[in-house]
Amino acid sequence: MAAPRDWISHLPLEIQASILSHLPINEAVRTSLLSRQWRHVWTFVPRLQITFSVNRRPPDFIRIVYHLLLFHRGPVRSFHLSHFLYPHFSGDVQLFLLALYRKGGLQDLRIDNIGHEKYNLRLPYFRSLSYLELSSCHLTLPTGFNGFDRLTTLDLSDVEISKRDIESLISGSNNLSFFSGYIRTEEEPMSIEISSPSLYDLHIVIGDTVREARVRFAPTLECARISVCCPEWRRFASDYIKILGDLTGVTSLSLCGTLLACLSQVPAPATMVLPFHKLIVLELRIGTISKEICDGFACLLRLMPHLELLEIEGAYGRPDQLGPPPEDYWEKQEPFHCLNHSLKRVYTNYINLDDVHIMRIIRFILLNAKVLQLMDIGYSDHSEVQPQILEELNKLQMASSDGKLVFYSPGGSHVSTNCPTAETSGSASSEDISQDM
Structure with a gap:
């Protein structure tokens, strides 16, 4: 019986090198031991990804990069270096870039300094460069x-x-x-x-x-x-x-939440920021719920008449020096155009269901968003879910007759799903919920 043919070894060099480019660079280099035919294939790999190894001291790592670039024969389309790049390695990194510049054809350059000290980097002019990612450096x-x-x-x-x-x-x-x-x-x-x-x-x-x-x-x-x-x-x-x-x-x-609070510090923010007539998606990354953040949030809702999707992330509601909003803060707000006409979906991620301030925001939206289709509440792992809170929200009279309320844990398991309407929801009134919260 004839031995099976080695199809990979008969592929064109460019295809072999492309296949090896999907391997970590150390494994690609090891293919040089397979046979004489494979000895130099890795030197034509178009993508070099060199990452930190706990088994290598920084000087050894730098020397390895030198050898890789020295023996590499083909153009390097992508170069990704991730390591502790201390200031005294600035000259070495500069020589790496010079070698890449002389080879030509570099399209993707990523240098990730995972150390705490910045190195110096003078960037050459790469004519083909389309992707540039740098971290922790002095760039000129x-x-x-x-x-x-x-x-x-x-x-x-x-x-x-x-x-x-x-x-x-x-x-x-x-x-x-x-x-x-x-x-x-x-x-x-x-x-x-x-x-x-x-x-x-x-x-x-x-x-x-x-x-x-x-x-x-x-x-x-x-x-x-x-x-x-x-x-x-x-x-x-x-x-x-x-x-x-x-x-x-x-x-x-x-x-972010700090920018929302900044809006509250300006006497007339609406005169400095024009309405967002085209905005349909708003994401808020909030670390705490304070009166200043609520003021900024309310200001934005007034400036976004066509908002369709709202996402609130990380509202843990831990007290800070800013101070919480009054209990009746949201009850005193005038109707917002987006709640009456456009807001259809609201997602909350990693919130604390025990925090009364974020729950009041959720309650306010449920009671006033007339075209809301989905309120998707994702709560934090550290949140202690109180059954009465879920029950109260499920019984709440939603302004939207088609609204759907969903609770889920970060793992994706749904806690409660309900489709309350103004006609069929439970008997709890908005005043009852306000007193409980």
């Missing part, structure tokens, strides 16, 4: 740099960069569609301006050293995620919320 760009022509994704996490460099990197990359930035500066607190003809999704952290961020030109922007990270947020609240006035054309918006 070449003199006269004006963006990457093919860059579509830019992700900077805890990166120190000058105002000139970050603005030229964004505005000069004409095909940029996604930008995520948690950037710092050694200069005085700065204000950055974002201009991009093709930007679709923006994630940015303001506060700390970036005092103000403005979106000056982004005609294709649809999604935005804004966070504030600053212990002195009250002092600069009016600066932080200015970016909201530049985002009135987006369809999806994600905000």
